[in-house]
Amino acid sequence: MKKRWTDFLYLVTILFFALGFFNILFAWLGFLCMIIPFALLLKNRKKTWCQGYCPRASLFNFLFKGRSLTGKAVPRWLTQGKFKLIFLFYFCINLTVLILSTIMVFKGKNSGMERIRFMMIFQLPWKIPQLIKIEGISRWAVHLSYRIYSMMFTTTTIGLILGFLFKPRTWCTICPVNTISDVILYKRRVS
Numbered sequence: 049m050k051k052r053w054t055d056f057l058y059l060v061t062i063l064f065f066a067l068g069f070f071n072i073l074f075a076w077l078g079f080l081c082m083i084i085p086f087a088l089l090l091k092n093r094k095k096t097w098c099q100g101y102c103p104r105a106s107l108f109n110f111l112f113k114g115r116s117l118t119g120k121a122v123p124r125w126l127t128q129g130k131f132k133l134i135f136l137f138y139f140c141i142n143l144t145v146l147i148l149s150t151i152m153v154f155k156g157k158n159s160g161m162e163r164i165r166f167m168m169i170f171q172l173p174w175k176i177p178q179l180i181k182i183e184g185i186s187r188w189a190v191h192l193s194y195r196i197y198s199m200m201f202t203t204t205t206i207g208l209i210l211g212f213l214f215k216p217r218t219w220c221t222i223c224p225v226n227t228i229s230d231v232i233l234y235k236r237r238v239s
């Protein structure tokens with residue numbers, strides 16, 4: 049079957065994580081993954097991003113389509129709501145911590161993060177290399193970059209584990225972007 053350009057969007061995810069090894073400031077691109085889905089949702093009144101343009105979903109499909117360990121349907125404990133709320137809560141807490149801690153660093157009350165963390169607290173034992181040195185970057189900008197990168201790293205890692213265990217896009221059932229999109233669409237329908 050002829051490939052479409054959207055079949056290669058997984059490269060964007062790989063590029064995003066690779067760019068962090070050149071300079072962590074590239075992590076700011078991660079904001080696009082939070083802004084574009086909702087911009088498209090409001091414009092098209094449907095989940096355009098999730099239905100065909102999400103680079104992360106593309107990576108899950110690329111790696112696990114026809115290769116997931118069990119290939120079984122997404123387990124009910126994942127789809128029944130609790131986990132959606134847990135990850136929505138995680139997403140909100142993460143964004144709040146990201147903003148508040150960046151303000152603290154900006155004000156000089158916190159020295160800032162210089163390593164990647166999984167689930168906000170588990171710091172990876174190694175530093176990622178910074179192959180391109182940029183002089184004069186503010187501490188708060190570096191801190192914010194590590195926060196965004198850590199958030200993307202956490203959700204992608206969990207998505208990879210779920211995709212490997214069940215079906216490629218299992219993560220999508222609990223992805224906060226999906227949950228918030230559902231709420232927005234529902235509110236639009238009933239209003």
Ligand code: SF4
Pocket residue numbers: 085097098099102103104105219220221223224225226
């Ligand atoms: S639910 Fe999340 S991971 Fe899945 S396609 Fe949408 S934004 Fe991407």
